Amino acid sequence: MEKNETRPCTLSAEKEIVAVARKDFPALFDSLWANGFRILGPTLGEGAIVYDELHGVDDLPSGWTDEQDGATYRLKKRSDEALFGYNVGPHAWKKFLFPPKLRLWRAEASNNGLNIIEEKQTEQKFALIGVKACELKAILIQDQVFLGGEYADPIYQNRRKDALLIAVNCTQAGKTCFCVSMNAGPRVESGFDLCLTEVLAEDAHYFIVEIGSEQGAGIMANVPHSNQTQGAEKAIQAIATNTAQQMGRVMDTENIQALLQDNFEHSRWDDVASRCLTCANCTMACPTCFCSTVEDVTDITGDHAERWRQWDSCFTMDFTYMNHGHARASAKSRYRQWMTHKLSTWFDQFGTSGCVGCGRCITWCPVAIDITEEVSAIRANQTGGKPASSSL
Ligand code: SF4
Ligand code: SF4
Structure with missing residues (x-):
């Protein structure tokens, strides 16, 4: 595989914007499955909002949010049924693109000598749904780390090349957030296939959807939507401005x-x-x-050995x-x-x-x-x- 094979998002100068009613949102999942994607996103687990495989819209943390501060994380019920009304949790998307623990190869002793068996890489395409602006920037940074130099990491490259990124604009910020200081949010600007902004009005619950790539447009073709989106850009910007004002932390990055x-x-x-x-x-x-280490293990007979890569620090x-x-x-x-x-x-x-x-x-x-x-x-x-x- 050649380096830099990551599929670029083909952003047009004029992004297309559509709107999807909450009742039609499950059609997005259906369209992703029909296009062969495994859907990964936020869900309740381990007493937090974590990232895992989603088997339907009902797996999203509807009506849940979190309270955070230094050394503090607490789940809390919201007063509405927002699907993406939380701040980032303990998991990062790197767990799917750069897995925490992975076998690289196995070796089996035989009468003919040592037989090295390379690990088969996943052939599944991932759709990551709910990627916040700071997280999208983090993925682009890890692209640089794993794919940007002379040598590409083949495991990351294989998982990243077909990954579909469905971003979500934050509608709130937590007490430990400071993406504004790092020029990484809160509005998602580019690098996505689709970007959702969840709108909860008194009598309406819907998503403004910015289409950022041809593949994103293909997914949306099967999702009922409205092209009547007058004022959508203004609404997204108002939400981003409000979120930016809620940043819990600030970092002075000058020099x-x-x-x-x-x-x-x-x-x-x-x-x-x-x-x-x-x-x-x-x-x-x-x-x-992104630090990792490799470890070799063998069984007691010495006939079987494995090499594993795992996160280190x-x-x-x-x-x-x-x-x-x-x-x-x-x-x-x-x-x-x-x-x-x-x-x-x-x-x-x-x-x-x-x-x-x-x-x-x-x-x-x-x-x-x-x-x-x-x-x-x-x-x-x-x-x-x-x-x-x-x-x-
Ligand atoms: S290693 Fe990191 S998380 Fe652990 S105590 Fe030190 S600063 Fe905190
Ligand atoms: S160093 Fe920055 S990017 Fe990493 S966990 Fe802390 S705030 Fe997030």
């Missing part, structure tokens, strides 16, 4: 690359290290983190273990590496920020460490300090 590079020995790194458990929750929940001790020992032995060096990579050296590597302001690392940190607060603390009292080679 942030230099800020972190020039404060490598700031006392705040000791402070955050005294609170950080190095549990790696933040990296597991983060939609852009710059917070684990073994992640940087080399023959001389651990490259980042302290919690301070590991937290500093994570945050500096996200907000500074990611630009050098991939030309973008590694943070989209989704707030997951704040909500799911068991001790409520807050990346926006850490940046503010360093900015407020810049004590400097270029890296000493011994402090890496």
